[in-house]
Amino acid sequence: MRLKRLTLVILLTPLSLPLFADDFLGGSRPTCDPTIQTCLPEPEESQCDVTVCFMTVEAQRQYEIKHDCVFPSSSPCGEFDTNTQCCGRNPRTGKAAIIDKVFSTPGVLMPDFDSFTWANLKMACPNLRQNNAPPDDAWIMCRLNSRHNPNDPDDHYNVIEILNNGTSRPFCIDGCSTPPLTITLLYTLGYFLEPDRNNPSGYSEESSFLTACTGHDVCYQTCQKEQNECDREFLEKALNACRTIPRHRLSTRWMPTPMIVNTRNQCIRAANVMHRGLQIGGHSAFNKRRQQYCQCC
Amino acid sequence: MLLIFFRKMLNMKYTKTFLATTIFLLKINLAFGTNDGISLHQQDATEIVSISQFFSRQDQAYLVTATLNASNNSSLPKSSLRLIDFKSGKVVTELPVEQAPLVSPPGPQTSVLALPRLGPDIQWKIHQPDPKMTTLGREKNLPTYAVVTQTLQDGRNYYVFGMSQQNEPIVSVFGPELTLVAEHAYSDFSPSMITSALVLDHEILALISSENGSMLLKVSKDLQTISETRIDGFGASGVILPGGGFALTYVTSPDMVVTLERFDVNHKSRWKAPLYEMSKNGVSSGVKLAAVPSGIAFSGFNNDQLLIGSISIDGENKTIKLASKKGLEFDPSPSSHFIFTHHNSIHVWGLAMDAQTLKNIIYRADYE
Numbered sequence: 001m002r003l004k005r006l007t008l009v010i011l012l013t014p015l016s017l018p019l020f021a022d023d024f025l026g027g028s029r030p031t032c033d034p035t036i037q038t039c040l041p042e043p044e045e046s047q048c049d050v051t052v053c054f055m056t057v058e059a060q061r062q063y064e065i066k067h068d069c070v071f072p073s074s075s076p077c078g079e080f081d082t083n084t085q086c087c088g089r090n091p092r093t094g095k096a097a098i099i100d101k102v103f104s105t106p107g108v109l110m111p112d113f114d115s116f117t118w119a120n121l122k123m124a125c126p127n128l129r130q131n132n133a134p135p136d137d138a139w140i141m142c143r144l145n146s147r148h149n150p151n152d153p154d155d156h157y158n159v160i161e162i163l164n165n166g167t168s169r170p171f172c173i174d175g176c177s178t179p180p181l182t183i184t185l186l187y188t189l190g191y192f193l194e195p196d197r198n199n200p201s202g203y204s205e206e207s208s209f210l211t212a213c214t215g216h217d218v219c220y221q222t223c224q225k226e227q228n229e230c231d232r233e234f235l236e237k238a239l240n241a242c243r244t245i246p247r248h249r250l251s252t253r254w255m256p257t258p259m260i261v262n263t264r265n266q267c268i269r270a271a272n273v274m275h276r277g278l279q280i281g282g283h284s285a286f287n288k289r290r291q292q293y294c295q296c297c
Numbered sequence: 298m299l300l301i302f303f304r305k306m307l308n309m310k311y312t313k314t315f316l317a318t319t320i321f322l323l324k325i326n327l328a329f330g331t332n333d334g335i336s337l338h339q340q341d342a343t344e345i346v347s348i349s350q351f352f353s354r355q356d357q358a359y360l361v362t363a364t365l366n367a368s369n370n371s372s373l374p375k376s377s378l379r380l381i382d383f384k385s386g387k388v389v390t391e392l393p394v395e396q397a398p399l400v401s402p403p404g405p406q407t408s409v410l411a412l413p414r415l416g417p418d419i420q421w422k423i424h425q426p427d428p429k430m431t432t433l434g435r436e437k438n439l440p441t442y443a444v445v446t447q448t449l450q451d452g453r454n455y456y457v458f459g460m461s462q463q464n465e466p467i468v469s470v471f472g473p474e475l476t477l478v479a480e481h482a483y484s485d486f487s488p489s490m491i492t493s494a495l496v497l498d499h500e501i502l503a504l505i506s507s508e509n510g511s512m513l514l515k516v517s518k519d520l521q522t523i524s525e526t527r528i529d530g531f532g533a534s535g536v537i538l539p540g541g542g543f544a545l546t547y548v549t550s551p552d553m554v555v556t557l558e559r560f561d562v563n564h565k566s567r568w569k570a571p572l573y574e575m576s577k578n579g580v581s582s583g584v585k586l587a588a589v590p591s592g593i594a595f596s597g598f599n600n601d602q603l604l605i606g607s608i609s610i611d612g613e614n615k616t617i618k619l620a621s622k623k624g625l626e627f628d629p630s631p632s633s634h635f636i637f638t639h640h641n642s643i644h645v646w647g648l649a650m651d652a653q654t655l656k657n658i659i660y661r662a663d664y665e
Contacts (some may be wrong), residue, residue, distance in 0.1 A: 137586060153417035179418035182399075184443045188460060188490060189400055190630040228367060239655065250579070254508055256403060256446070257491050257532030258548040259629045260581040268655055269628060273399060276346050279367050279374055280396050281415030 002170050005279045045070050086274065086297035091123040099124055103291045104136035117288045125296035130168035132295070134255035139292035142172040148292075156180060157197075163218065169293055171221050176213035177285070178274060190259060191273050193251050193266055200274075201251075201267035206244035209271065212237030216278075220286050227286045230279040238271035334607055335620035335664045338386075339649070342659035348648060349401035350635040351380065353430065354408045354450070356385055358637055360646045361410070362659070363397040378410075380430060383637040383644050386661060390430045402459070403631035404447030404493055404534070409455045409471075411445040421445050421466045423457060425475055437475040441467060441482070444490055451496045451518070454478065458503065460490035466505045467491070468520055481520035486512060492631075493534035495543055502543070504533040511547055530556060536586040536593065540610065542567070544593050548575065548583045555583050555597065559612060568612040576600035582629035587638045596636045596645045597661075603654045605643050620662055626650045627660075641665075 040230050064070050080087070080098045088099035090110065099110060105162040109116040109124060121128065135141055142162055144167045147155040161173035176197045178186070194202030198210045212234050219230035245264040253259045329489060344364040351359045359380040367374040376397035379388045398412040399419075409423045410433070421439040426432065439445065444460040453473045461467040465482040466489055472478050489507030491514075491610040505512040511533035515523040530547030537543050541562040548555050553575040559567045572595065575581040579601035587594045592609040599619070606617035621627075627649045628634070634647030 048433065059528060156418070181418040181443055182415070184462075184464070185400060185413065185419055186442050189403060189632050191632075193401065250577070254531050254550075256490060256506055257534070257583045257631050258550075258575065259555060259583075260577060260579070261629060262580055263628065265580075265628075265650060267624050268650065269630075272657070276397075277415060279365060279400055280346070280376070280399060283373060 047071070086125060086127065088124045088126070088296055091120040094123075097124070099296050101297060102133040102295050104132060104133070105137050106138045106288075106291070109291075115289050116289050121290060121294060121296075125294075127297040128294050128296070129297065130165060130223055131293050132168045138288075139169060142170050148172055148174070152287065152288070161214070169221075171216045171218050173214050175217075176209050176274070178277065182277070186270070186273060188256060190253055190256065190261070192265075192270050193253065193261070193263065200270035201242065201245060201263055203245045203249070203263055203267065207241050207267055209241055209274070210239045211270075212241060219295045220289040223290065227282060228279070230286070231275055231282060234249065234278065235271060235275040238274065239268060242267035242271055322443060332620050332622075333354050333618040335603070335618050335662050337603070337620050337622055337660060337662050339622070339625060339658050339660040342657040345648070345657055345659055346376075346397040346399060346403040348634065348635065348646065348659070349398075349410075349632075350405045350637070351410060352407040353426070354404060354428065357389075359389065360637070361401070363394070363401070365397040373499060377434075377499070383646060384639055392426070392431070392433055394433065401632050402445045402447055403464060404458070405635075406448040408450040409448045409457070409475075411439070411457065413445075416458060418491070419443070421459075423448065423455070423475065424469070435475050437471060437477070439469065441480065446490060446492055447494055449494060449496050455580055456494065456501070458491040458494045464488035464490075466503065466514070467500060468501070468503060468516070469558070470518075470520065479520050481516075483514065483522070486514075492532060495535050495537050496536070497543075501618075502535065503544070504528075504535055506532050510550075513545070532583050534583075534586065536588055538588055538610070539590075544586060546572075546584050546586055546595065553577070553581075557584075557586075557593065557612075559593075559610075570608060570612045570615065572606065572608070572615070573599055573604070573617060580629050581622070582631075585631070585636045585656055587636045587643070589638045589641050589643070591641050594636060594638050594643045596622075596634065596643065598627055601627070603627055603645065603660075603662055604649075605645055605662060607641075607643065624652045625658060625660065 084101055085098050086101050088097055090097040091113050103109060107116050109120050142159060145158045149160055156179050157174045157177060159172045159174050163171040165171055178197045183195050183197055186192045192200035196202055199208040201207045215237055216230055216234040219225055242264055245267055247264060249263040250260050251263045346363045346365050349361045351361050360383050362379045365374050365376050376394045378392045378394055380390045382389050396414050402411050409425050411421055412424050412642060415421045421442045422436050424433040424434040427434045436661035441461050442459050443462045445457060446459045449456040455471045457469045459467055461482045465484050465487040467482040469480040470478040486505050486527045489505050492506040493504040495502040501516050503514040505514055510529040512527055513526040517523055528547055531550045533545055533547040535543050535545040542560050544557060544559045545640055546557050555572040557572055558569040561567050576599050580598050582598045584595035589607060592607055594607045596605045598604055602619040602621040604619055608615045634645060637644040643664045647660055649658045649660050651658055
């Protein structure tokens, strides 16, 4: 009796194995000859490192041969127009992606990743460089006595100086960009001794923050430093401007309450409050400038 | 003998502990000083952007510090408001905010907090913190304001005072849900601002300041002008006295004498007293006022020193104390110091600067 059962099991096993194997692999039931060897799917070819793009199809094929791998057909990489596109990386997924060289749509980095921030840009474009493209929707112009972009609510002041930067877009300098109402507030509360965005202490030409602000404009418009580095450099230069004011110089204010203040200290407070303003509200302008002045490769 | 003691100390295994204790005590001494009866405490305030004074609906008084933790990478800085018990200096609650306010109203704020927000330009908002003070609660934009100087509660309504974007004195009234009930800009006085306001039983006294002087504007609770009286000085501000009436302070010109004037319940002047003459040789300012059971407390600056004083309710007895510390440079701006009282003790919180490092310092001066 036991021998009869064992014989039955041995005879049935080859018939049942393919079904078990198929269930295990999760694929559809094979329509082939039901033997173990022929029913198992072919081993998959190993996929290539998907963080690589190629400028030509031939270059991609050579890579596949050399590394014994293939790129999946769904890979976003492959041949692309190097005149207008770059091989970059989707900042959300980390996977290779073809990215527009110039970000001419305001606020847009990638069609499927629409937020343009410096952090995303750095991740997306390892070969960032200064933008040399002609004017577009993001960077309309740089003309003396005109704003960068008249439609941009962050651009309050006209360009006062244009600094050439080789073949790249020139630096547009608009001085210290503290918004008009903020100047009224800072002046009224006594942080600024004068309602002058470039020279809040009003003491002398040397105490003006214009040089510090020009350096800050250039820093934001250069695809290199972090915002906090640019802001810190502004503060150091502004403090140096304040140090030109004699140590014991006093100024009198009648509003909002009569005060006799130390002119140099008040200049330092103005520099500090402007620096704080950049830390609190400078991100938007910083990201806009990076979009205008950087290209992906 | 002393030499042997120190040699022994140097060889002791507790030398490090001894030195650490000595340095600690020295530091404490540097951070704490008493002069002229005022104890002055100071602390690093690198993270603090601005300070303000807030009285909750439960009548608790807080110093509010707006802090900003700027990160070294490109992520957005974290901001919060810390509500600090003015007596102990302990943080009672911390409210996260989208943006630390760059500046704060120079006057006291009651029940609603006014915060400026930086966007393309400054935009003021009032917030009604929930009773447990865990969130900033309901909010309302103040699109017509350039400067908010003070907020007040009267019954179920809230009043906001300041300067409009057209440089006019302006008052707004909001209902319990922060719906705008009335708003009025007093264009006849432009350019000027309301530097201080007092809500009485049937009317509001708004003190208007400009480069030309001060004005006491009496308006009804629906903001219609009742009367206007010129004040013989600059930068007027005032306080309601618990026994009835009110007191005003202003600075006369050109001699710059800080003056206090007391008015009775019928708004008649009872007495006028000079507090001090502002020094032309150092940082000086007018005063901020607060009521104490024995009279009126005040704080300001004179000749680079912090000044705290009080005057009896009849104006007869005046006490003025001065405090300073080497290397501590006081900021006399009205948004940078606030006066609190507890019974007859006076507590002043303010911002200063370390003369060497140029870093922000927060100080607390107690006069018991």
